Amino acid sequence: MRLATPLGLGALHMNGWAQGPTQAVRMQVGATPGGGTDIVARALAQAMEAELRRSVVVENKPGAGGNIAASAVAQASGDPNLLLLAYTSHAINPAIGIKQNFDPLKDFTPLSLVATSPLLLVCHPDLPVKSTGELIAYARRNPGKLSIAGAGLGSASQLSGEMLKAQARLDIVSVPYKGAAPAVQDMLGGQVQLMLSNVATVRPFLESRKLKALGVSTKERLAAYPEAAPIAQVLPDFDFRTWYGVLAPQGLKAEDAKTLEQVAIKAGRSDLVKQRLEHEGLEPVGNSSAQFKAFIDAELKRWAAVAKATGVRVS
Structure with a gap:
């Protein structure tokens, strides 16, 4: 998914705030250290630091689906x-009723969408199916006998799994987990049979054939897993992906907003960041502020429709 447009990002001409005191820039991350979100943040911070010529410090503030970090900004x-x-989760939380003291779009200045990632529909290798179509047929012959893991309440993994069940009209037991790692461990042990997961989480188990890929959540195949056909070939309009992007507070001076946008774009397109993202199974984007704002708006509407269709709510 490449939405970037040429912005003349040769030498950045710093002015205003960017030429002022060298106070460190702090990047809030609503996730624990070491996970996928933290990896993206640290790679981006390193590249932005080189462009701004000032420190960019990553601060982890996990909890409430990222809302603690988002609220601070x-x-x-x-x-x-x-x-x-x-x-x-920035776009999912309001859809499922997680309380927020901010507007996910109006209270921020979108800078750039850094990366997206498709989800792979994977299963335990003992399940006698090789595709999404075969899975649907099998599940209909065996109602209530299969289970699907969700990697966190309100996660893209959980909601896309619920949408799979709703669109295909399947009787599959949903099993919520507090993260991808315990969900995958139970899959390996055979306690659950299915999961929609980001690529990086399941890649080693696909390579060792401890898990099997049945389909991909986006409308394009993944070169690394050509056997996983788009789920949309069986369930029209099924199109979900996870994403990462950098936001600033609203109310910035125009020149500061422009500088940060250009720095975020150039950092996101840098070799350092692209190599790190691709290693994690992510697709680099690096688009403009206007494009990222339109993307977030579309995501808010997308996940609101999913929550309504599936009935997923946080009580």
């Missing part, structure tokens, strides 16, 4: 020294 109106590495 939303309340820092006009401050160019506080950024947010947002991810898919």
Whole structure:
């Protein structure tokens, strides 16, 4: 998914805030250290640091589906020294009723969509199916006998799994987990049979044939897994992906917003970041502020429709 447009990102002409005191820029991350979101944040921060010529410090503030970190940035109106590495839950949380003290679009200045990732529909190798179509047929012959893991309440993994069940009209037991790691472990042990997961999480188990890929959540195949046909070939309009992007508070001076946008784009397109993202199974994007704003707006509507169709809510 490449939405980037040429912006003349040769030498960046710093002015205003960018030429001022060398106060460190702090990037808030609503996830624990070491996970996929944190990896993206640290790679991006390193590249942005080189462009800004000032420190960019990653601060992990996990909890509430990323809302703790997002709230800190939303309340820092006009401050160019506080950024947010947002991810898919930023658009999912309001759809499923997670309380927020901010507007996920109006209280931020979108800078750039850094990367997206398709989800792979994977199963335990003992399951006698090789594709999404075969899975649907098998599940209909065996109602209530299969289970699907969700990697966190309100995650893209959970909601896309619920949408799979709803669109295909399947009786499959949903099993919620507190993250991808315990979900995958139970899959390996045969306690659950199915999961929609990001590529990086399941790649080693696909390579060792401890798991099997049945389909991909986007409308394009993955070169690394050509056997996993788009689920949309069986269930029209099925199209989900996880994403990561960088936001600043609303109320920035125009020149500061433009500088941060250009820095975020150039960092996201850098070889350092692209190589790190691709190693994690992510697809680099690096688009403009306007494109990222339109993307978030579309994601808010997409996940609201999914929540309505599946009935997923946080009580």
